[in-house]
Amino acid sequence: MAAKPKKSNMDSKKRNLIAEYNPKSVASEQYRTIRTNIQFSAIDEDIRTITVSSSSPGEGKSTTAANLAIVFAQQGKKVLLVDADMRKPTVHFTFNMMNTIGLTTVLTRQSELDKTANQTDIENLDILSSGPIPPNPSELLSSRVMNRFFDTAKNMYDLIIFDTPPVLAVTDAQVLSHQCDGTILVVRAGIADKDKVTKAKEAIVSAKAKILGVVLNDKKMKSNDEYYYYGNN
Amino acid sequence: MIDIHCHILYGVDDGPQNETETLALLHQAIEDGVTDIIATPHHRNRHFINEKKDVLILVDKVNSLAQENRLSITIHPGQEVRIYGEIAEDYARDEILNLAGKTNYVLVELPSSQVPAYTERVLYEMQVAGLIPIIAHPERNSAIMEDPGKLYSLINQGALSQVTAASIAGDFGKKIQKFSIELVEHQLAHFIASDAHDTRHRGFAMKRAQKAIESAHGHDFGVFENADRLLKGHSLQLNPPMEMKTKGFWSKLLNR
Numbered sequence: 001m002a003a004k005p006k007k008s009n010m011d012s013k014k015r016n017l018i019a020e021y022n023p024k025s026v027a028s029e030q031y032r033t034i035r036t037n038i039q040f041s042a043i044d045e046d047i048r049t050i051t052v053s054s055s056s057p058g059e060g061k062s063t064t065a066a067n068l069a070i071v072f073a074q075q076g077k078k079v080l081l082v083d084a085d086m087r088k089p090t091v092h093f094t095f096n097m098m099n100t101i102g103l104t105t106v107l108t109r110q111s112e113l114d115k116t117a118n119q120t121d122i123e124n125l126d127i128l129s130s131g132p133i134p135p136n137p138s139e140l141l142s143s144r145v146m147n148r149f150f151d152t153a154k155n156m157y158d159l160i161i162f163d164t165p166p167v168l169a170v171t172d173a174q175v176l177s178h179q180c181d182g183t184i185l186v187v188r189a190g191i192a193d194k195d196k197v198t199k200a201k202e203a204i205v206s207a208k209a210k211i212l213g214v215v216l217n218d219k220k221m222k223s224n225d226e227y228y229y230y231g232n233n
Numbered sequence: 234m235i236d237i238h239c240h241i242l243y244g245v246d247d248g249p250q251n252e253t254e255t256l257a258l259l260h261q262a263i264e265d266g267v268t269d270i271i272a273t274p275h276h277r278n279r280h281f282i283n284e285k286k287d288v289l290i291l292v293d294k295v296n297s298l299a300q301e302n303r304l305s306i307t308i309h310p311g312q313e314v315r316i317y318g319e320i321a322e323d324y325a326r327d328e329i330l331n332l333a334g335k336t337n338y339v340l341v342e343l344p345s346s347q348v349p350a351y352t353e354r355v356l357y358e359m360q361v362a363g364l365i366p367i368i369a370h371p372e373r374n375s376a377i378m379e380d381p382g383k384l385y386s387l388i389n390q391g392a393l394s395q396v397t398a399a400s401i402a403g404d405f406g407k408k409i410q411k412f413s414i415e416l417v418e419h420q421l422a423h424f425i426a427s428d429a430h431d432t433r434h435r436g437f438a439m440k441r442a443q444k445a446i447e448s449a450h451g452h453d454f455g456v457f458e459n460a461d462r463l464l465k466g467h468s469l470q471l472n473p474p475m476e477m478k479t480k481g482f483w484s485k486l487l488n489r
Contacts, residue, residue: 100391132357
C-alpha cells in the first residue's frame with residue numbers, strides 16, 4: 001500500500017521553521033534582528049517571558065513565535081516555546097509531536113513540566129504543546145496555577161515564549177501579556193486592518209502589559225532591497 | 234492495508250450473525266487488500282453492549298477461525314463506543330477497549346443526527362485520561378454535514394476522525410462522497426476504514442476508496458498510512474485542520 005509520499009507537508013514544515021532549516025536566509029537574518037531588538041529593548045532587566053500575538057488570525061503568530069524560539073536557542077539560551085493558543089493549537093503540528101499532554105495538563109496538575117515539555121532536535125529548545133483543550137481555556141490561563149507555572153518554568157529556562165490566540169478574538173492573549181515581561185504584536189502586511197491593530201495595541205496596553213515591538217510580516221520586498229544579500233531565499 | 238473500523242465479530246451487533254457470515258467478510262477483506270482488521274463491535278448504542286472482556290474472547294475465536302481456514306489476516310480487538318458521559322471512567326474500569334487493545338486511540342460514535350452538547354467535555358476528559366478519540370464516520374452525521382464547523386472545533390481540540398471507505402467511493406451518493414473527500418482535504422478526517430457489516434450492502438470498499446481519493450488528488454493524504462502507524466504504535470503524520478466554508482444560500486440551492 002505504497003501511498004505517494006506527502007512531500008508538500010514536510011516541505012511546509014521546513015518552510016515554517018526557516019531559522020532552523022535555512023539559517024542563512026534573509027528571513028532567518030530578520031528573526032535574528034528581532035532577537036537583538038528584543039534584547040536591547042530592556043535596559044535594566046532581562047526579558048525572560050514573551051507573549052507573541054496579533055490582532056486577527058492568520059497573521060503569522062505561530063511561525064514568528066517558533067522561529068524566534070529557534071534563534072534564541074541558537075544563541076545558547078535555554079528556551080521553552082509554549083503553545084498557549086488554546087483556540088487553534090498548532091505548535092505540535094509544526095514540531096510533529098503528540099498533544100496528549102501539554103500546558104493544560106501541567107496547569108491542572110496532571111503532569112509535571114519537566115516530564116511534559118518535549119525536547120526537540122534543536123539544541124536548547126524545548127516545546128510545551130497545548131495539551132487537551134478544556135471547554136473553558138481562559139479560566140486556566142488566569143488562574144493561580146499559572147503563577148506557579150511561571151515560577152517553575154523560569155527556574156528551568158532562560159526564556160519562555162508563548163504563542164497565543166489573536167488579541168481581539170478572546171482575552172487569553174491580554175491575560176498572558178499581563179503576566180509576561182513583554183509582548184510582540186505580529187502584523188501581516190496587506191492583511192491586517194489598521195483599526196484592529198490599534199485596538200489590539202490598546203487592549204494590550206490596558207492589560208498593563210509592555211509592548212516590545214511590532215513584527216511586520218509578509219512585506220513584499222522590492223528586488224533592489226536585497227541586492228547585497230548573496231542569494232534570494 | 235489496515236482496517237480500523239469493522240464489524241467482523243459474529244452475533245454481537247448488526248454485523249455478521251454466524252461464523253459463515255464472518256468468514257465471507259474475511260474473504261472479502263483479503264480480496265480488498267486488508268491484512269489486519271480491528272474488530273469494533275457497537276458498544277452502548279442502546280441496542281448492543283459489548284464489554285472489553287467479551288470482545289477479547291470473540292476476537293480469539295475469529296482469529297482461530299481464520300487460521301483454520303488458512304486465511305492470512307489478523308483480527309485485533311476494539312470497540313465502536315457510542316458517546317456517553319462516562320467513557321473515561323469506564324475506560325479506567327476496564328470496560329472500554331482502545332483500538333487494537335494496545336494503543337491510546339478509542340473509536341467514538343456520535344448519534345447520526347446531532348452532536349450532543351456534552352461532546353466537547355467527554356472528548357476532553359478522554360484526552361485528559363491519555364486517550365485520543367477517533368470520531369467514527371462524521372460524514373454521515375447530519376448536524377456536521379449542515380455545519381462542518383462542529384467537526385472542526387472537535388478536531389481543533391484534539392480529536393481525530395475516520396471516514397468510511399464506501400462514503401469516499403460514492404456508495405452512499407454523490408453528496409456524501411463529495412463531503413467525505415472534502416473532510417480529508419481539510420485535514421478533518423485522518424483515517425479511512427471499511428465499517429463493513431456484511432458482504433452485500435455494507436462491505437469493504439478500501440481499494441475503491443483509495444482509487445477515488447487518488448484520482449481526485451494524486452495522493453491519499455496519508456489516511457491509509459495513518460492506520461498502519463496506529464497499529465504499529467508509531468506517531469501519526471498530522472497537519473493542522475482547516476475550516477470548511479459553510480455553504481451560502483446560492484451554493485446550497487445549486488448543490489441540492
